[in-house]
Amino acid sequence: MKRQGIFPGVLLVGVGLIFLLQNYNIPYINYIFTWPSILLIIGLAFLFQAYIGKDYHSIFTGILLVGLGIHFHGLQLFSFWPDHWAMFTIIIGVAFLFRYSKTKKDGLIPGVILLIVSLVSFMYIEFIDLFGSLFTYVENFWPVALIGAGIYLLFFKK
Template sequence: MKRQGIFPGVLLIGVGLIFLLQNYNIPYINNIFTWPSILLIIGLAFLFQAYIGKDYHSIFTGVLLVGLGIHFHGLQLFASWPTHWAMFTMIIGFAFLFRYSKTKKDGLIPGIILLLISLIAFFYNGFIDLFGSFYSYVDSFWPIALIIAGIYLLFFKK
């Protein structure tokens, strides 16, 4: 049985806590309660709706928003936080895998592919050093491979 009031309840509690804590002028709290905190709260509301309300399709959105909130907080708070674009594909890959782990439907293959793309991107320089000559050959053909894979998924995969 799905419970419908979980998402708005958690959202109101989270936003209320932000405003309440900002009224007390606690040191460093203004550094934490910025726009990424809103992403975290909305993402947590989706995750509570997914797990407590048994609405498992909300897992993807919840993990995506929580991951983005954590990433943007990390960028603000830590100088060594990675700024690479592969963080976004990694977050989306984890969102697919979390949803797959609960629903056992769609998401396993896209999640794994996105995580592999992220790993390759993070270790790009080492990858080029290891597979330099092969990479120079493949580099000109990988866009074509992506187009062919997309056409296959659109027209042939049912």
């Protein structure tokens, strides 16, 4: 049985905590409670709804928002945090895999593909050094492979 009051309850508690803690002028609190914190709170509300309320379709949205919140906080707070487009595909791939792990339905193949694309893009220079001319040939055709995989999933996999 799905419990419907979890999402708004967690959302209100989280936003209330932000406003309460901002009233006390705690040092460094302004670095933490910025707009990515709102993404984190909304994402956590979706995850609570997913796991406690047994509404497993909320897992994808929750992981996506929590991942984006962590990523944008990481960009603001840490100089070593990667500012690379592949971070978004990693977050989306992990969200697909979390949803698949609970529902055992769609999400495994797109999640794995997105993680592989992310890892290849992060290690692009190392892959070129390792595979040399083969990778140079393949790099021109990998978008076609992604389009083909998408068409297969859309039209042929039922």
